[in-house]
Amino acid sequence: MAAAARVFSEKGFGGASLEDVANEVGMLKGSLYNYIKSKEDLLFAVVRPDADELLMKARRLSGTDLPASEKLRQIARVHVEIIDRKLPYVSVYVQEIAGRGISQEWTDMDREYMSLIEKAFMEGVEAGIFADDLDVRVATRCFIGSLNWMTRWYEPGDPVRARAVADQLADVFLAGALARSRN
Amino acid sequence: MAAAARVFSEKGFGGASLEDVANEVGMLKGSLYNYIKSKEDLLFAVVRPDADELLMKARRLSGTDLPASEKLRQIARVHVEIIDRKLPYVSVYVQEIAGRGISQEWTDMDREYMSLIEKAFMEGVEAGIFADDLDVRVATRCFIGSLNWMTRWYEPGDPVRARAVADQLADVFLAGALARSRN
Numbered sequence: 050m051a052a053a054a055r056v057f058s059e060k061g062f063g064g065a066s067l068e069d070v071a072n073e074v075g076m077l078k079g080s081l082y083n084y085i086k087s088k089e090d091l092l093f094a095v096v097r098p099d100a101d102e103l104l105m106k107a108r109r110l111s112g113t114d115l116p117a118s119e120k121l122r123q124i125a126r127v128h129v130e131i132i133d134r135k136l137p138y139v140s141v142y143v144q145e146i147a148g149r150g151i152s153q154e155w156t157d158m159d160r161e162y163m164s165l166i167e168k169a170f171m172e173g174v175e176a177g178i179f180a181d182d183l184d185v186r187v188a189t190r191c192f193i194g195s196l197n198w199m200t201r202w203y204e205p206g207d208p209v210r211a212r213a214v215a216d217q218l219a220d221v222f223l224a225g226a227l228a229r230s231r232n
Numbered sequence: 233m234a235a236a237a238r239v240f241s242e243k244g245f246g247g248a249s250l251e252d253v254a255n256e257v258g259m260l261k262g263s264l265y266n267y268i269k270s271k272e273d274l275l276f277a278v279v280r281p282d283a284d285e286l287l288m289k290a291r292r293l294s295g296t297d298l299p300a301s302e303k304l305r306q307i308a309r310v311h312v313e314i315i316d317r318k319l320p321y322v323s324v325y326v327q328e329i330a331g332r333g334i335s336q337e338w339t340d341m342d343r344e345y346m347s348l349i350e351k352a353f354m355e356g357v358e359a360g361i362f363a364d365d366l367d368v369r370v371a372t373r374c375f376i377g378s379l380n381w382m383t384r385w386y387e388p389g390d391p392v393r394a395r396a397v398a399d400q401l402a403d404v405f406l407a408g409a410l411a412r413s414r415n
Contacts, residue, residue, distance in 0.1 A: 060246060061245065061246035061247075061328075062246070062247075063243060063245070063247025063248070064244075064245075064247065065246070118409075121409075144327070145244075148384030148385055170409065173409060177411060178410065178411060179409040179410060179411055180407065180409065180410065180411045181411070183404075183409050184400040184403075184404075187397055187400040187404065188400075188404050188409060190378075190381065190382070190385050191381070191401055191404055191405075194377050194378045194379075194381020194382070194384075195373075195374035195377045195378055195381075196377075197377065197381060198331075198373065198374070198376065198378075198380060198381060201331030201332070201377075202331055202373050214370055217367040217370040217371075218370055218374055220367070220408075221366075221367075221370065221371050221374055221405065221408065222374075222408060222409055223408050223410050224363065224408040224410055225404065225405060225406050225407040225408025225409075225410075226304075226356060226362040226363065226366050226371060226405055226408075227301070227361065227362060227406050227407055228361060228362055228363045228364070
């Protein structure tokens with residue numbers, strides 16, 4: 050799976066062959082078929098554990114009675130922590146699966162994650178913490194886009210930096226760029 | 233070029249062949265070679281005009297003496313307007329080129345666009361319009377990520393809606409989600 054993640058993330062899923070993956074692990078292509086049925090199977094196997102972990106943690110945070118701003122901050126931390134730890138896997142997910150509607154199961158997972166974040170934005174508006182004219186639909190998609198786009202610029206391997214970036218990202222979405230009058 | 237944009241955006245650049253493109257236009261693959269040398273050439277030809285247009289308009293906005301917040305809002309409008317008008321082309325760019333370092337020329341263009349946006353954020357901080365603890369590096373990357381991520385969820389073909397989404401996106405980055413005390 051690590052070899053497949055590397056190959057998919059370097060060549061793209063479309064450009065990679067099962068032969069490339071077999072070469073990467075020093076195995077004959079035929080032997081690979083003892084473990085997986087197709088390239089699609091391998092793709093799903095590669096990204097599934099981290100996708101499950103992220104969704105499970107987001108669900109748990111969503112169910113707490115933390116304030117909406119804190120839920121969003123902690124979801125960002127969990128998401129960035131997984132990017133920091135598993136970048137090639139997350140890159141493959143973002144590049145090949147997210148928002149592409151490639152199977153009902155993945156579409157459902159994508160949608161659930163998105164709706165947990167949207168729910169947190171809505172809770173904030175309803176509680177009067179967030180601006181009442183906030184467009185939660187656009188805010189949610191920008192929040193997820195900002196996290197997913199990290200796969201193109203973030204240099205992994207530094208959990209402290211990961212936490213700092215997650216907090217800065219959350220700050221941008223919560224407070225925005227404009228200076229606030231302190232009162 | 234329209235056929236290539238459709239094929240690349242459906243199959244992915246890695247998964248698409250020049251034969252697919254030739255089929256899409258009802259031409260023999262051999263004839264296609266009268267016009268282009270390689271699949272890479274075709275990719276660059278497909279995305280270049282819109283990338284040039286976006287960069288040129290961002291440069292022009294950057295050079296005005298508009299306030300930083302207005303520069304960012306107008307860059308978002310130009311970017312979303314191109315997504316609305318040319319989604320398959322922008323999708324191919326985002327999927328295959330942005331932030332991937334595939335050639336010096338494209339890396340330079342990516343970097344210039346990013347630095348124009350970063351400059352606007354910095355101007356805002358220096359002018360005291362933006363919070364002095366704003367992380368302009370992270371804010372810039374999230375801003376670009378939010379725009380590029382639109383290629384995964386935005387339904388094109390409605391310029392009025394495009395303008396509204398651009399403004400909502402800019403509002404999120406400028407004001408954030410938190411309710412402001414009006415004073």
